[in-house]
Amino acid sequence: MKNEIIARFSNVSKIYKIKRLYSARKSVALKNFSFDIKRGEIIGLLGLNGAGKTTIMKLLAGLIFPDFGEILIGGIKPILSEAKQKIGFLPELPYFYPHMTCLEILTYYAKLSGLKGFKEEVNKIIEKVGLTEHVSKKISEYSKGMMQRLGLAQAILHEPELLILDEPVSGLDPLAIHEVRNLIAGINKDGTTVFLSSHSISELEKICHRVIILSRGEIVKTVLSDAWKIAGGLEEIFIDSIKGNNDENRLITVH
Ligand SMILES: Nc1ncnc2c1ncn2[C@@H]1O[C@H](COP(=O)(O)OP(=O)(O)O)[C@@H](O)[C@H]1O
Ligand SMILES: [Mg+2]
Numbered sequence: 099m100k101n102e103i104i105a106r107f108s109n110v111s112k113i114y115k116i117k118r119l120y121s122a123r124k125s126v127a128l129k130n131f132s133f134d135i136k137r138g139e140i141i142g143l144l145g146l147n148g149a150g151k152t153t154i155m156k157l158l159a160g161l162i163f164p165d166f167g168e169i170l171i172g173g174i175k176p177i178l179s180e181a182k183q184k185i186g187f188l189p190e191l192p193y194f195y196p197h198m199t200c201l202e203i204l205t206y207y208a209k210l211s212g213l214k215g216f217k218e219e220v221n222k223i224i225e226k227v228g229l230t231e232h233v234s235k236k237i238s239e240y241s242k243g244m245m246q247r248l249g250l251a252q253a254i255l256h257e258p259e260l261l262i263l264d265e266p267v268s269g270l271d272p273l274a275i276h277e278v279r280n281l282i283a284g285i286n287k288d289g290t291t292v293f294l295s296s297h298s299i300s301e302l303e304k305i306c307h308r309v310i311i312l313s314r315g316e317i318v319k320t321v322l323s324d325a326w327k328i329a330g331g332l333e334e335i336f337i338d339s340i341k342g343n344n345d346e347n348r349l350i351t352v353h
Contacts, residue, residue, distance in 0.1 A: 104184075104260055104291050105135040105158060110167035112153050112315075127153040128315045131167070135260065135293055140286050142302035143295040144336060145312035151295035152190055154312075155264040158293070159187040171260065186253035186290075190264040192245060196238035200229050200248055203237070204255065211256040219255065227251045227281060243274030247281070254285060261285060263294040267301055279305055303332040313340040 112128040127150050135141055143151050156162045157169055160176030171181040194203050204223060208216035224230055227247040232240070240248070246266060253261055266282065267275045283305060286292050296302050302309050303326055311319040319339040326332040 102137040103134045104137045105171045105293075106169070107131050107133050107154075107157075108168045108170075110157065110164045110169060112150075112157065112162070113165045126315055128157075128164075131315070131317065133310060133317065133320070135291060137259070137291050138286075138289070139307045140282070140292040140294070140305055142306035142309040143293070143312055144297070144299065144302050144309050144332075145295075146297060146340070149297075149312045150315040151297075151312060152264055153315075155187070155189075155262055155293075155295060158262055159185060183256065184259045186256065186258035186261045188246075188249045188253045188261075188263045188266055190268070192249040192252075194237045194245070194248060196236065198237055199234050200224065200237070200240075200244075200251075201233045203248065204251055207252045207255055213256060223251045223255055226254075226284075228277065241274075243270050243277070246270060246274070246278055250278070250281060250285075254290070258290065260291045260293060263292065265295055265297070267296070267298070275301070299332050299336055311336055311339045 110128055110131045111126070114125045114127055116123045116125060131154070143154060145151050153162070157164055158171070158176060160182060163177070169176055171184055174181040176182070176185075198206075201220065201224070204220045205216065208220050213219050224233055227250055229244065229247055229251065232244055237245070237248070250263075250266070253263070263282070267278050270278060279301070282292055282294070294302075294306075303323075307323050309321050309326075309332065310317055311321065319335065321332065321335055326335060329335055
């Protein structure tokens with residue numbers, strides 16, 4: 099269905115509490131954040147370091163909770179297992195046990211997800227992400243690019259409707275970036291909605307249908323791919339949008 103909403107943030111705020119010995123501070127990571135993710139799209143979250151991207155991804159994955167507002171995935175709260183079945187999540191810093199092989203790890207995740215016929219599924223996914231050659235290598239021998247492919251494999255193993263990728267190409271070399279980008283585009287073509295974050299303008303403009311520009315925990319602009327194609331790129335739009343919204347102090351001292 100066109101324009102079907104797959105996930106929704108309604109007036110979400112997130113405030114981190116930082117405790118010190120004699121005082122406490124609050125850091126407002128997200129302020130009154132509202133937006134929808136539509137089925138079938140690749141939507142990007144663009145912002146400088148500290149803008150609030152990871153906070154949004156973790157809220158959507160149900161790993162942390164909002165202080166105000168509501169998040170729904172297909173009408174269900176992210177904490178519930180029905181919502182978790184609908185999503186796949188690649189964290190900013192994925193971790194896998196270094197002594198295990200790719201095959202062992204994916205088999206473990208497949209069993210955890212209760213996948214039937216998991217041997218076949220695991221082999222299919224390994225081929226899809228291009229790790230067939232490296233299937234028996236230990237993770238300690240994996241390059242960063244191979245780790246990202248494995249991270250993507252674990253995120254799509256249970257065929258989620260919505261794939262959440264936090265900085266999927268950060269730290270990769272140009273060839274690995276190209277390959278991971280093609281992989282994400284292919285997953286989207288197969289019908290999966292993709293929500294990804296990046297601080298790289300050029301990365302997002304190559305792959306996204308729509309980009310949300312985030313600054314200091316607030317949406318400053320939503321841009322459609324047609325708009326940045328006409329403007330000759332996303333950079334000018336991004337710089338203009340975040341100017342004047344980047345020097346505010348978000349730390350509040352509380353007693
Ligand atoms: N666990 C935490 N405790 C305190 N502050 C945090 C925590 N996680 C993130 N923050 C703060 O929240 C803001 C947004 O961080 P984050 O969501 O990680 O941004 P991004 O992913 O865009 O770099 C930053 O100011 C960061 O310092
Ligand atoms: Mg981050």
